[in-house]
Amino acid sequence: MISTPRDVRDVYGRKYRIGEDPRELTGHPRRWQLWAAWACMVAISPLQYSFGTAALGLESDRGWGTARTLWLLAIFVACQALVAVPAAWAHRVRRATPTQLVIVGGVLAAIGLVTLAQVHNYAAVLAGYSLAGGAGAGIVYAACITTSARWFPERRTATIGFVTGGFAVGAVPSIVLLATVDQSLAYDLTAGVALLVVLIAGGLLKDPPRHWWPASIDAQAWAIDRKLNRSIPHNAPAVRHYRPGEAWRTGALPLMWLLLAISTALSLFGIAFVVPYAVDSGHSLALAAAAAGMLAAVNGLGRSSAGSLSDRFGRRRVLAAVLMVEGFAHMGLVVARPGWVFVVCAMFAGLGGGAFYAIMANLVLEFFGENSLLQNQAILYSAKAAGGLLGIGVAASVVSAVGYRPLFLGAGLLGILTAFSVRLLKQPGRPALPVRSQLGTPVSGE
Numbered sequence: 001m002i003s004t005p006r007d008v009r010d011v012y013g014r015k016y017r018i019g020e021d022p023r024e025l026t027g028h029p030r031r032w033q034l035w036a037a038w039a040c041m042v043a044i045s046p047l048q049y050s051f052g053t054a055a056l057g058l059e060s061d062r063g064w065g066t067a068r069t070l071w072l073l074a075i076f077v078a079c080q081a082l083v084a085v086p087a088a089w090a091h092r093v094r095r096a097t098p099t100q101l102v103i104v105g106g107v108l109a110a111i112g113l114v115t116l117a118q119v120h121n122y123a124a125v126l127a128g129y130s131l132a133g134g135a136g137a138g139i140v141y142a143a144c145i146t147t148s149a150r151w152f153p154e155r156r157t158a159t160i161g162f163v164t165g166g167f168a169v170g171a172v173p174s175i176v177l178l179a180t181v182d183q184s185l186a187y188d189l190t191a192g193v194a195l196l197v198v199l200i201a202g203g204l205l206k207d208p209p210r211h212w213w214p215a216s217i218d219a220q221a222w223a224i225d226r227k228l229n230r231s232i233p234h235n236a237p238a239v240r241h242y243r244p245g246e247a248w249r250t251g252a253l254p255l256m257w258l259l260l261a262i263s264t265a266l267s268l269f270g271i272a273f274v275v276p277y278a279v280d281s282g283h284s285l286a287l288a289a290a291a292a293g294m295l296a297a298v299n300g301l302g303r304s305s306a307g308s309l310s311d312r313f314g315r316r317r318v319l320a321a322v323l324m325v326e327g328f329a330h331m332g333l334v335v336a337r338p339g340w341v342f343v344v345c346a347m348f349a350g351l352g353g354g355a356f357y358a359i360m361a362n363l364v365l366e367f368f369g370e371n372s373l374l375q376n377q378a379i380l381y382s383a384k385a386a387g388g389l390l391g392i393g394v395a396a397s398v399v400s401a402v403g404y405r406p407l408f409l410g411a412g413l414l415g416i417l418t419a420f421s422v423r424l425l426k427q428p429g430r431p432a433l434p435v436r437s438q439l440g441t442p443v444s445g446e
Contacts, residue, residue: 001352004019004151005017005018005019005209006018006019007221008212008220010219010220010222010223010224011223011224012223012237012243013224014016014237014370015182015211016211016213016219017209017210017212017213017259018212018213018215018219018371019215020208020209020212020215021215022151025206025208025209025422026204026206028204029371030082030151030152030208030214031173032204033147033148033164033204033205033206034148034151034152034159034162034319035149035201036077036201036202036204036205037143037144037145037147037148037163037166037201038144038146038162038163038165038166039166039197039201040102040106040140040143040166040198040201040202040205040315041140041141041144041163041164041165041167041170041399042165042166042167042169042170042197042198042338043106043109043170043193043194043197043198043201044105044106044109044136044137044140044141044167044194044198045066045114045166045167045168045170045171045172045174045296046113046167046170046171046187046190046194047076047109047112047113047129047133047134047136047137048073048077048080048137048167048171048271049167049168049170049171049175049271049292049296049299050171050174050175050178050190050270050292050296051072051073051076051271051272051290051423052073052272052273052274052275052292053175053178053275053288053292054178054183054186054187055069055070055073055185055272055275055276056275056276056279056285057178058072058116058183061183062120062122063368064122066276066396066399066400067396067397067399067400068122069198069237069396070128070272070392070393070395070396071323071392071393071396072125072126072129073130073268073272073388073392074389074391074393074394074396075126075130075131075134075323075388075389075393076112076129076130076133076134076135076137076383076388077268077384077385077387077389077392078134078384078385078388078389079130079134079135079138079385079388080134080135080137080138080384081138081359081381081382081385081388082142083134083135083138083139083380083385084138084139084141084142084381085092085142085381085382086376087101087138087139087142087143088146088377088378089141089374089378091142091143091146091147091207092146092208092374094289095189097205097206098143098144098146098147098202098205098206098207099202099203099204099205099206100206101139101140101142101143101201102139102140102144102198102201102202102205103198103202104142105135105136105137105138105139105140105196105198106136106140106194106195106202107136107195107198108132108133108135108136108137108193109133109136109137109140109194109198110116110129110136110191110192110194111128111132111133111136112129112130112132112133112134112136112137113129113133113187113188113190113191113194114116114128114187114188114191115128115129115132115133116128116129116133116187117183117184117185117187117188117191118184118188121326130328131416133297136402136403137344140198141164141167142192143205144163145160145163145164145361147205147206147207148160148162148163148206150207150212151208151212153212153213153214154213154214154217154222154229156362156365157231157307157308157310157311157315157358157359157361158307158308158311158358159304159307160303160307160357160361160362161303161304161305161306161307161308161355161357161358161382162303162304162307164300164303164354164357164358165300165301165302165303165304165354166298168296168297168299168300168303168350168354169297169299169300169301170294171296172293172296172297173190174187174190175187175289175292175293175296176289176293177189177190178289179285179286179288179289179302191377198353200275223237230311230312231259231310231311231312234312234313234315234317235310235314235315235362235366236310236366236427236430237366237369238365238368238369238370238427238428238429239365239427239428239429239430240369240429241368241369241370241371242309242368242369242370242372242428243371243372243375243377244372244375244376244379247368247372247376247379247428250428250429252367252368252425252426252427252428253364253367253368253376253379253380255421255424255425256360256363256364256367256380257379257380257382257383258383259360259418259422259425260352260356260381260383260384260387261383261384261386261387261390262263262359262379262387262414262418263323263326263353263356263360263387263415263418264383264386264387264388264391265386265387265388265390265391265395266326266327266330266353266391266411266414266415266418267299267352267353267354267356267387267391268387268388268391268392269391269392269395269407269411270295270326270329270330270346270350270353270411271292271295271296271353272391272396273350273395273397273399273404273408274288274292274295274333274346275289275291275292276288276341276404277333277404277408278291280404281342281404283342284337284339285305287339287342287343290343291331291343291346291347292341292346294303294343294344294346294347294350295347295349295353296350296352297347297350298347298348298350298351298354299350299351299353299354300354302317302350302351302354302355303354303355303357303358304358305355306318306322306355306356306358306361307355307358307359307360307362307378307444310358310359310362315359315362315363316365316423316425318355318359319356319360319363319422320419320420320422320423322351322352322356322359322372323349323352323356323415323416323418323419323422324352324415324416324419325348325352326348326351326352326353326415327352327412327413327414327415327416327417327418327419328348328412328415328416329345329346329347329348329349329351329412329419330345330349330408330409330411330412330415331348331408331409331412332344332345332348332412333345333349333408333412334405334408334409336410342400344395352415353416357401361377361380364376364377364380364426365421366427367427367428368428371444389436395407
């Protein structure tokens with residue numbers, strides 16, 4: 001028998017639905033939802049994070065050249081970002097269940113991987129990998145982070161960081177395969193694994209009721225108790241709910257969009273070019289693959305840690321720190337001579353190049369409130385499409401003219417400048433006072 005829920009509100013006017021146990025709703029503890037979402041993200045990750053390793057083979061074996069090959073990844077990223085928006089909307093308004101979305105997305109992702117493995121016609125790969133695979137990745141991405149965040153509302157940032165981290169970590173085995181076995185075999189294997197995982201893990205995903213909250217945590221105390229909720233001293237809730245037009249006119253959302261577009265461009269630039277740059281610098285393919293593997297692994301593992309740190313020390317402070325790390329790591333790749341130094345710099349580039357996603361997603365909630373969260377996040381996430389086109393496509397077209405080192409140096413300097421620009425982000429509606437003195441300000445309705 002399912003427990004009778006009750007609705008409560010905190011001092012900010014936020015609503016919580018309390019009383020229903022996850023086992024009563026799904027038959028399992030809520031951590032099953034977290035691991036199922038993570039597994040689905042792991043399964044589709046070779047689509048993006050192993051492409052840089054595969055690009056060398058695609059360039060030479062199929063005669064496409066560097067620029068044309070990497071434009072496939074650029075269009076994939078743009079498609080993924082743009083499709084995630086309607087997928088998130090369908091999920092939010094209950095037009096589709098998480099299981100339905102993940103299975104459809106997983107099938108499209110598998111088609112993208114098989115296309116890379118077997119198809120040699122550029123237009124067909126563009127349709128199968130960039131468009132179908134990008135759409136599939138965007139659908140799975142949106143469904144997994146939305147579902148997991150709903151089950152862990154008290155650890156939202158760390159949860160999003162952990163689940164999106166799977167999107168990077170899962171590529172490590174495929175990077176090893178691409179460096180050791182035939183490329184077609186590697187992608188065929190990853191396609192089969194991806195399809196199997198999304199069918200099994202995706203079948204476990206289920207949404208909680210709207211505004212669900214774990215009964216073991218006092219929601220009203222969580223909103224104001226600094227010991228219970230460590231994010232309070234540095235991350236104040238929104239003053240009120242902002243519609244998309246209002247959020248844009250504050251100036252905070254456009255600046256956030258620009259910062260995310262640049263940060264994404266730098267992150268994707270490293271993913272796409274670290275392998276060809278390593279080989280061009282005289283390193284072996286094995287070392288280049290090791291650099292790509294470390295970049296992907298640390299990119300994923302660092303996301304949940306950065307989310308937890310942002311709860312404790314403040315979103316903007318940690319965001320600036322990870323962007324600074326990313327910038328210096330890109331510059332380090334320019335001066336790295338021993339192979340192990342190159343791998344270490346690639347590792348730190350991965351650390352800085354993934355952590356900002358979860359932090360930015362929560363900044364939208366804390367700047368503009370919950371009522372139009374989906375629309376405001378959709379506007380922000382569209383920046384990834386611009387970042388992909390700039391950081392991969394445009395960069396690929398420029399690298400043949402100027403070489404890798406000037407681009408990596410420029411990317412590092414831009415990353416450092418972006419880190420300093422985070423200081424310009426101000427929460428709309430709040431005076432320039434310490435956060436602590438503002439606690440208790442109620443959130444007004446729309």
